[in-house]
C-alpha cells in the first residue's frame with residue numbers, strides 16, 4: 001500500500017504538491033495562530049478597560065499596539081530601510097537560493113518519451129496546479145468546469161476588495177473581526193482548490209476513476225455506476241413516473257437552479273434583516289447579490305459532489321444545447 | 325605593513341574620479357548614508373527610504389512577495405540560458421532536452437532549476453495571496469493592487485502552463501492536450517461549447533484553433549507556446565510587476581493598522 005503512495009509522491013513533478021500541502025498547512029496554522037493571538041490580547045485589554053482598571057504595563061490600547069511588543073513601544077514607528085529591510089531580504093534570498101540548489105542538484109526535472117499523439121497515457125493529467133479544474137470535470141461538463149468556473153474564480157478573486165466592506169481588520173491578523181471572509185477564503189482555497197489537487201494527484205487513476213491512496217491502480221477495473229438526472233432522481237424518490245419526461249426535466253431543472261440562487265440569497269437576507277441589518281445597509285442591494293451569487297456558485301461544487309457521489313445524480317438541467 | 329599599503333590603495337581608489345563617479349557616498353553608518361544607500365541605487369530604490377517597524381517582521385509578510393519576485397528573477401535568468409540551446413520545433417525540441425542532459429555544461433542543473441523554481445513560484449504566489457488576505461491588506465486604499473495581484477497570479481499559472489509543453493515529451497504534450505481541450509467547450513467560441521455549433525464554430529475556426537495554431541497540439545502549438553512563454557507573457561508580467569511594486573509604495577507601503 002505504501003508502495004503505491006510512495007510511487008506517486010516521489011514522482012519528480014509531484015514533489016511540489018507534497019511540499020505545497022505542507023507549506024499551505026504551515027502558513028495556514030501560522031496565520032490563524034497570529035490572528036487568534038491578536039484577538040485574545042485585545043479582548044483581554046478591552047475587558048480590563050471596561051472594568052475601569054488602570055492601564056497595565058504594556059497594555060494594548062489600540063490595534064496598532066498589538067504589532068509592537070512591550071520592549072518596542074515608544075521606539076520610533078519608522079526605521080531606515082537600509083539595513084533593516086535590505087538585510088532581511090538578503091537573508092531570505094540566500095535561504096531560497098540554497099533550497100533551490102539543494103533541490104535542483106539531486107532531483108532531475110522529468111522528461112518522458114517524445115510526444116506521440118497515438119499513445120494516450122491513462123490517466124492523462126493536466127499540470128498539478130490545474131488538477132482541481134480537471135477533477136471538476138467529474139461533476140460538471142467541460143464548459144462549466146473548464147471555462148465558466150475558472151472565469152468566476154478569477155473574477156471572484158478580483159472583486160473581493162470591492163465586496164468586503166468591513167472596515168476592520170485592515171493591516172493586521174485577526175479572525176474575530178472577519179469571520180465570514182476568512183472562513184470563505186479558506187473553504188475556497190484549501191478545501192476546494194488544494195484538496196482537489198491532492199485528490200487529483202493521489203486518488204485519480206486510470207479512466208480518472210477514484211482510488212484510495214495506496215490502492216493499486218488497476219487499469220481494468222470497471223465500476224458499474226448508473227447515473228441519473230435530477231428529475232429522474234425525484235421521480236424515483238417520489239414514485240411519480242410523470243416527472244421522468246423531458247419537459248418535466250426542463251421545468252424541474254430550471255426551477256431548481258433558479259430556486260437555488262433565489263433562496264440562497266433571500267434566506268440570508270431575511271436572516272440578516274433580523275440579526276444584523278447594519279451589514280445589509282453597508283453592503284447595499286447590488287453588492288449583496290454579487291456576493292450571494294459568487295458564494296453560491298462556489299458552493300455548487302461541493303453540493304454537486306454530494307449529489308453525484310451519494311445520490312448518483314448526473315445533471316440538474318438537461319437541454320438540447322447544454323447540461324448543468 | 326601590508327595592511328598599511330592596502331589602506332593606501334583603498335584611499336587612492338576611493339578618491340579616484342572613476343570610483344567617485346559611480347559611488348557617491350561613504351560607508352559611515354549615518355542616517356544620511358542609510359537614506360542614500362536606498363535612494364542612490366536604482367535597484368534598492370524600489371524601496372522607500374524608511375519603512376514601518378512592523379513591516380520588517382517576518383511574521384507580517386513572510387517575505388512571500390519578495391520570494392516570489394526572487395523566483396521570477398531566477399526564472400528569467402535561467403530561462404535566457406535555456407533559450408540559447410532550445411529550438412521550438414517538432415524536430416529539435418525533444419532532442420534539445422537530451423542535449424541538456426548529456427552535452428550542455430551544467431545543462432541538467434540549469435533545466436532543473438528552471439523547472440523547480442517555476443513550481444515553487446506557483447506555490448509562493450498562493451502563499452503571498454493568502455498572507456495578503458489574512459492581514460486584510462487588500463482593504464482601502466489597496467483594492468486595486470489586489471486586482472493587479474490577481475492578474476499576476478493568472479500570468480504565473482499561464483507562464484508555467486505554456487512552459488510545460490516546450491520539452492515536447494509525453495508529459496507536456498498530454499497535459500496541454502487535456503488543458504486546451506477544455507477550450508473546445510467555451511460557450512459560443514468553442515465548437516463543442518453551448519451554442520458554438522449554432523453560430524458556426526468548428527474545430528478549424530474556434531478558440532482552441534486560435535490557441536494552438538491548428539486543430540491538434542503540433543508544431544504550430546509549440547511555436548505559439550514558445551512565443552507566449554518566452555516573450556509575450558514575461559513582458560506582460562514585468563509590466564504588471566512594475567505597477568504592483570509602484571502601487572505598493574504609493575498606497576503607503578506595506579499595510580498596517582492605521
Ligand code: HEM
Nearest residue numbers: 385389390392393453461469470473474476477577578579
Ligand atoms: C508574480 C507575483 C507577485 C509578486 C512578485 C508580488 C510581489 C509583491 C511584493 C514584493 C509586495 C510587498 C510586500 C510583501 O512582500 O508582501 C507585494 C504586496 C502586495 N501584493 Fe503582491 N505579488 C505578486 C502577486 C500578488 C497576488 C497574486 C496578489 C493578490 C491576489 C497580490 C496582492 C498584493 C497586495 C494587495 C500587496 C500590498 C500588501 C501590503 O501592503 O501589505 N500580489 N507583492
